[in-house]
Amino acid sequence: MAITMTKGQAGLTGNSAIAYAMKQINPDVSPAYPITPSTGIVEEFSSYVADGAVETELITVESEHSAMSACIGASAAGARVMTATSAQGLALMWEMLYVASGMRLPIVLTDVNRALSAPINIHCDHSDTMGARDAGWIQLYSETVQEAYDNLIQAVRIAENKNVLLPAMVCLDGFITSHAIENITLIDDAAVKEFVGEYRPVHSLLDTDNPVTMGAMTLQDSYIEFKRQQSEAMARARDVVIEVGREFGKKFGRAYGLFETYRLDDAEAAIVILNSAAGTTKVAVDELRKQGRKVGLLRPRLFRPFPFAEIAEALKNVKALAVLDRADSMSGFGGPVFNEVRSALYELEKRPRVISRIYGLGGRDYKVKDALAVFDDVLKIAATGKVDTLQKYITL
Amino acid sequence: MSSPAVTEKKQKVSVPFDYNKYLRPNKLPHIWCPGCGHGIVLKAMLRAIHDSGIEKDNICMVSGIGCSSRTPGYVDFNTLHTLHGRAIAFATGIKLAKPELKVIVVTGDGDALAIGGNHFIHVCRRNIDMTILVMTNATYGMTGGQYSPTTPMDSISTTSRYGNIEPPFDACGMAKAAGASFVARGTAYHTIELEKTILEAIEHKGTSVVDIIDACPTYFGRANKYKSASQMMETIEKDGTVSVKQADKLPPEKIEGKALRGVLHKIDRPEYCEQYSNLIVEKAKGK
Numbered sequence: 246m247a248i249t250m251t252k253g254q255a256g257l258t259g260n261s262a263i264a265y266a267m268k269q270i271n272p273d274v275s276p277a278y279p280i281t282p283s284t285g286i287v288e289e290f291s292s293y294v295a296d297g298a299v300e301t302e303l304i305t306v307e308s309e310h311s312a313m314s315a316c317i318g319a320s321a322a323g324a325r326v327m328t329a330t331s332a333q334g335l336a337l338m339w340e341m342l343y344v345a346s347g348m349r350l351p352i353v354l355t356d357v358n359r360a361l362s363a364p365i366n367i368h369c370d371h372s373d374t375m376g377a378r379d380a381g382w383i384q385l386y387s388e389t390v391q392e393a394y395d396n397l398i399q400a401v402r403i404a405e406n407k408n409v410l411l412p413a414m415v416c417l418d419g420f421i422t423s424h425a426i427e428n429i430t431l432i433d434d435a436a437v438k439e440f441v442g443e444y445r446p447v448h449s450l451l452d453t454d455n456p457v458t459m460g461a462m463t464l465q466d467s468y469i470e471f472k473r474q475q476s477e478a479m480a481r482a483r484d485v486v487i488e489v490g491r492e493f494g495k496k497f498g499r500a501y502g503l504f505e506t507y508r509l510d511d512a513e514a515a516i517v518i519l520n521s522a523a524g525t526t527k528v529a530v531d532e533l534r535k536q537g538r539k540v541g542l543l544r545p546r547l548f549r550p551f552p553f554a555e556i557a558e559a560l561k562n563v564k565a566l567a568v569l570d571r572a573d574s575m576s577g578f579g580g581p582v583f584n585e586v587r588s589a590l591y592e593l594e595k596r597p598r599v600i601s602r603i604y605g606l607g608g609r610d611y612k613v614k615d616a617l618a619v620f621d622d623v624l625k626i627a628a629t630g631k632v633d634t635l636q637k638y639i640t641l
Numbered sequence: 642m643s644s645p646a647v648t649e650k651k652q653k654v655s656v657p658f659d660y661n662k663y664l665r666p667n668k669l670p671h672i673w674c675p676g677c678g679h680g681i682v683l684k685a686m687l688r689a690i691h692d693s694g695i696e697k698d699n700i701c702m703v704s705g706i707g708c709s710s711r712t713p714g715y716v717d718f719n720t721l722h723t724l725h726g727r728a729i730a731f732a733t734g735i736k737l738a739k740p741e742l743k744v745i746v747v748t749g750d751g752d753a754l755a756i757g758g759n760h761f762i763h764v765c766r767r768n769i770d771m772t773i774l775v776m777t778n779a780t781y782g783m784t785g786g787q788y789s790p791t792t793p794m795d796s797i798s799t800t801s802r803y804g805n806i807e808p809p810f811d812a813c814g815m816a817k818a819a820g821a822s823f824v825a826r827g828t829a830y831h832t833i834e835l836e837k838t839i840l841e842a843i844e845h846k847g848t849s850v851v852d853i854i855d856a857c858p859t860y861f862g863r864a865n866k867y868k869s870a871s872q873m874m875e876t877i878e879k880d881g882t883v884s885v886k887q888a889d890k891l892p893p894e895k896i897e898g899k900a901l902r903g904v905l906h907k908i909d910r911p912e913y914c915e916q917y918s919n920l921i922v923e924k925a926k927g928k
Contacts, residue, residue, distance in 0.1 A: 291802065
């Protein structure tokens, strides 16, 4: 796969950019099983493997359950491991996702977000990765192709950090980001190689001088201690995400934090939203700002671990906000991001009013007019302090 | 105008088969590519079902994920479109809950033999009364042409750019070894024969498996330099197979490397649901 670059830039789809990042990272092992819309990643990556552009062992297995099982085996043996999947594929990996995080294996997975069945749907929403939010994986969400590419390179460093040692998933929107071509800036192969560094596992099954046991039976005597360590490692990941994002910015000119804010500083009304829909919302913010309305946006990048304190700090001066979820947690009380954000704000002395809106399930379009309608509601709440409808579906 | 009388004499009077009786016309056109054999298999299957005389409300058609698994969407039976690889597991539940239904699983080689391989062997072992139609096109068509467990060695696919090094499954051999009481093979090319084979499979009591060799011109065909869909069908389905009835009469060199068509295995063996029911009745009677 030859990528044509002009002045360091190339027009790539989200899938091509992820495949290219994987080529540059050059993992030792990549087990995979095809699923729309993430298939293109492994398809292009298999060409890199066939062309000898990477030294990766590509293992095409017979299901995603086997793909993640093979990832775990290879990672436990001391290899740097990457894979990609979507929706039902991630769902079929569920059992193994917990094993990967419980064994503290820094596997890096790209999930191209797609709706979960039933009914069957192949288009974008976040029900797949939101369902995996408690699986003990670090989750980074990406608005654009550029960010997906940058996130994947950073994810390797974050996952493999010795204070973390947890698997990480990078999420980008199915079709919207995975199949749309965007002009992005690529990093030199050598610079990526240097940035991710050589992988030296802390513990590995193939290190026969230092034998270890992984995933062994622990009952009432020690299981809870393992989980506490895992929980603490997850909490530490937040600082590592900040460090790695800052270093990435210094080296390559694109710095990343825990979340992105857009015209939020003096905003009275805000929308919190993940991934590509943030771009649409920014257009709405600009339109309203032109009319003198004080609106802004916050787009979480790191969702696991969830940066509770920082998000509360960023939103503390907002009078009202809407959290837009492209997934419903079916709890009867709004979407998953809504619940996390609302919980984060609880510690504030003066709390903004927060409403939940579920949008765009199964790839339904989310347009600027939808964002404007939400802002309309939020501005009313900001002015009156009264919430009429706490939660509802939009884009119906 | 004297010629029509002659033609009438020669022609067999036949009413065209009314496929619409079994289809959901508002769900058409189908998604299959030009040159794909799945539509031929669908029509053969509908004719076979018609000939079986089973009421369409007494049929439940189940599928997983893949090109072939789109079939239940187009047909007017009780239908269930499930998860990748799990059609047989769902079908097992349906059959046990409602043994009076005729359960037909429509699946592909990736769906039935890779991700769903476990369910495939265990349904055969239990000999549950259902018909499993495996459309074997040696490809994961829906996701862009990756190699599957039936892709011939050395073939090019999107995940085997320099040729496949994995030996393929023989679906029929596996079904027989696992215990299926009816095992047959057909092709989309031999349409009439396929129709008869599917009818026999539907009428069989027990697990009946029909491996249907079918071509994917879009991915497998292009990657492996077949000139056209029809040339691909002729090479793989016509020249690549031999009827089991002829095979005995042919010298070994004429059969080598070819897949056998027709009913390959048919035995009478206790059917699972019936045994299950008998056991309940027997135990309920008490001593």
